[in-house]
Amino acid sequence: MKKLLSVMLGAALSLNAFASDKGTFDDYVNGLKQEAREQGISESILSEAFQGVEFKPRAVTADRNQPEKKLTLDEYIPRAVPDWKVKQAKQLYQQHYSDLKRIGDEYGVQPRFIVALWGVESNFGKFTGNYRVIDALSTLAYEGRREAFFRKEALAALNILQQGHISPDKMKGSWAGAMGQCQFMPSSFLTFAADGNGDGKKDIWNTKADVFASTANYLSGSGWDENYTWGRQVKVPAGISPELQGREASKGKFLAEWSKLGITRYDGRALPTLDEDIKAWLIMPDDDNGRSYLVYNNYNVLMRWNRSYYFALAVSHLADRIVMD
Known part of the structure; x- marks a missing residue:
């Protein structure tokens, strides 16, 4: 009091x-x-x-x-994406799959990322302010x-x-x-809100199809590429140069280049070899002892939605668990 x-x-x-x-x-x-x-x-x-x-x-x-205590990713991810939220995300993914597939195809965005943003932003519309x-x-x-x-x-x-x-x-x-359920600022609404059910309104407060379409339109309009995912957790060799870390355009390298620098998948296997190699950026949001990731441009798009490394990783983690668990 x-x-x-x-x-x-x-x-x-x-x-x-x-x-x-x-x-x-x-x-x-x-x-x-x-x-x-x-x-x-x-x-x-x-x-x-x-x-x-x-x-x-x-x-x-x-x-x-400002938050008094900064959580590490090992502490943050289980809080932001608990098992009950993953279970609910899977159920809602299946329940609304018809609309999600239609909208995902229209905008070029995988439905699992639409649901993941919905879950992390507003707990699937339960907490909108x-x-x-x-x-x-x-x-x-x-x-x-x-x-x-x-x-x-x-x-x-x-x-x-x-x-x-x-x-x-x-x-x-x-x-x-x-x-609303996708937590758009008004200027983002004016730029990206979309009518997902054809009724002539863009209702991100109550109409799920509009929430899905608005989310997909934001991602699509910000450079999303449905041919790729967001990135992956990796292992990096001890003492890797801090100069290699970050999302500046100049720090992006192809996966083959990262492999030559000793970076592997999290389980120690070699990074994937793609017919058409993809650029990735090395991020280590905590420190050298914390989690390390190679992220693709789709992750950079998530960072335009919210400039928090932790937020974008929570969305990415939930999107993966929707289809992989």
């Missing part, structure tokens, strides 16, 4: 500090509404979207907080640490409402404004 009161008091003091520099929160919202008008957002949408809008101290606290998106984004724009980013996202959210894909009262998401 003391910690909660401290957080709330700190947020209240922060709000007062903002007010002296930028006017009140209401003043800021009025400016945001005026900018939206100039972009063609209707008065009826603005009235509904900002009705009862509130500054959300918890969103500010969440944005500023309960913040009013306009409240969260207006709060974080006003707070100012990343004002330009969150102001742009708030305007994108209003455009989504203007297009009629969701009503303002149902536009819910995370403290950061990530929305």
Whole structure:
């Protein structure tokens, strides 16, 4: 209770500090509404979207907080991808396979990766956030640490409402404004959201076919290649140069080149020999004593979705287990 009161008091003091520099929160919202008008957002949408809008101290606290303890991959992967989630992913993969196959074929994305992203992002739609998106984004724009980013996202959210894909009262998401079962930021929605069932709407909150199509469209539009997987866990020789590690374009090498440097599959066998060799990058997210991977460009695409090595590895691990266990 003391910690909660401290957080709330700190947020209240922060709000007062903002007010002296930028006017009140209401003043800021009025400016945001005026900018939206100039972009063609209707008065009826603005009235509904900002009705009862509130500054959300918890969103500010969440944005500023950093994890106190960094887990290793050996600790993180079993938590992010427990056996019960793998079992559920397999069941949902089979249950929705008709839609997943149709959408996967249309966009050129293996269905297992669509399901894996769905599972890691929102536990298959169970945890999508309960913040009013306009409240969260207006709060974080006003707070100012990343004002330009969150102001742009708030305007994108209003455009989504203007297009009629969701009503303002149902536009819910995370403290950061990530929305729906695939947790798209509003700008990502405008770029990648897709109508997966042909009803004319892009409903990533409630319509699974739209969630699948939007996920597949994001991956496809970001450079996904369905002819390949994401990568593999490997063994590296002791003392391998840190200069070889990383995802910079210049550090990509063909598998044959990595083999010559002594890298093998995790079980010690040689790396695969392909008719058409593929470039891979060596990543060691923990340290020389942690897990090592050779990752392909599809992994780099997952990193565009979320810039966390751990997130992308959790998705990759779940995708593998859906079809390999």
